[in-house]
Amino acid sequence: MKILVPVKRTASLDDEFEMRDDGRDVDADFCEYDINEFDEFSVEEAIKIKEAAAEGAVEVVVVTVGSEDADEVLRKCLAKGADRGIRVWDDAMEGSDQIAIARILAKVIEREQPELVLTGAQSSDHGFAQTGIALAGLLGWPHGAVVSFLDYTPGSASLSFRRELEGGLEQQASIALPAVLTIQLGINRPRYASLRGIRQASAKPVEELTHGDLGLGDDQVGEAGSLSHVRRMYVPERGRSEMIEGTPAQQASRILQIIREVRG
């Protein structure tokens, strides 16, 4: 059986950053990139299922939509134990929102026909929490969001899982496969890649595809295929703390003074 795990290369901002000339995103020169934190957990969950099954019984395929720079994210997953990667990109995909990304991933899933798709519950850069469930909607598959536990025996037609709700309450449910589950932080302890894993990863295959290869038209990707449009991005003017300056000793002394004032 096959588990497909879509992963995203996400940006975090440097201490100092500037907007792009068009004012619709941060200039990439001021960003650092890594795999989406939530995807570390979905990848780990897939690899755990693979390791618990008989050798060769489960294949883990990682997929990303992004330019060549996103290869490092796929390699990281391959180093941890995923079997192969797929990277989809061409210039027409620039400006795709989460729904356009989901449409691309849905086409990859139609080609690959996995029994299970595990995505991160959201991304650590924009936090839309859209891609996984939009993907399920486009495929017409059953889905569960914000999964904090899952129990799956490869070969079975369903699996049981728990969703983490507000306040730490969890809902237990079973779901028919194939299905899409979005994975919450803390479901497992993601591993670090071993040196041996990193060496092996470079030999694992990464297939490259374009929207044309997937049978998608130009109007189905990029801004044309999106459900929202960024007008502008800006640094808001917000209230800011009264900063306590001085040496650590002076700062601590002021904190203690505030504690005494408030506590009486």
Added chain:
Amino acid sequence: MAGILIIAEHRQGVFRPITLEAVAAAETIKAGSGGGVAVAVIAPQPGAYVPWVSVAAVDEVITVTAPNDEFDPDVTQAAVKALIEARKPSVVLMAHSVDSWAVAPALAAELGLGFATDVFDLCYDGGELVATRAAYKEKVFVELDFPGKETVLLTIRSNAFKPAAGTGSPAVSDFPIPGLAPRTRHQGWQEPPPSGGIDIPGAEFIMSVGRGVGDEANIEQFAELAEVLGATLGCSRPIADNGWLPKARQVGQSGKLAANCKLYIAMGISGAVQHQWGMKHVENIIAVNKDADASIFTVAKYGVVGDMFEIAEELKAQAGRN
């Protein structure tokens, strides 16, 4: 295309007041939407929730009879889809809740609706609906619009709007939906583990540690400091996820609300919106963080840009002298 449709939430037989925050959001754009505000209640006995949503701003309540009380994304999706097709609202609002996460994106993708999530401000600019949300750990805001979309679906961040109040007398009508073969089956609830005497909701003084603590071995010194200061020790999500402190100490949306807190010290917590949900209402917040741009400094009254370990050592030494 006119008017606003809001999807009400309930869980374990209890109405979820975040629905009234969505009603308040609707009030701010009602004039621009060109129609009334309708709230749909999807439940086995939807009539039971009608009084809860009968606030002044609501013109109509639509009751939809669902097969089960527990949330099923397929049922909600089918019901809202049928409602959109029948009523053609210009805006559909849901709370940005865990249940909405499970249904809103599928609905938007299936119907090709204009779509944005975790929205905390919305307005009409001319005829164009504009939704504002945050990105990159709350460091920037983003304005989104939805060119050419006749219906726009938005999920509303909790605590962004004050719940709508005032008594109203909306018209109530019933809306039938077709039956579905269930694909997901509810099997039960699991309550959070017992708190073992840890009382975050009741504590008046909380000192929380976050990712900045770095290592499990460093937790102990902050536990000692909390004791010296007379504070209840709290934490942010990554600390509980790593098992360094029990879940009962986690402040935030999936943890506890610091409901009675008067003084909150955040050590090495960047201030993710999920954490802020649990503490940003506290009157006196002191944040210690090495990143001067951390979003915690937008909610804290007092800020220290510095090393949380150095500050902790000084606090302990000086508090011990008094």
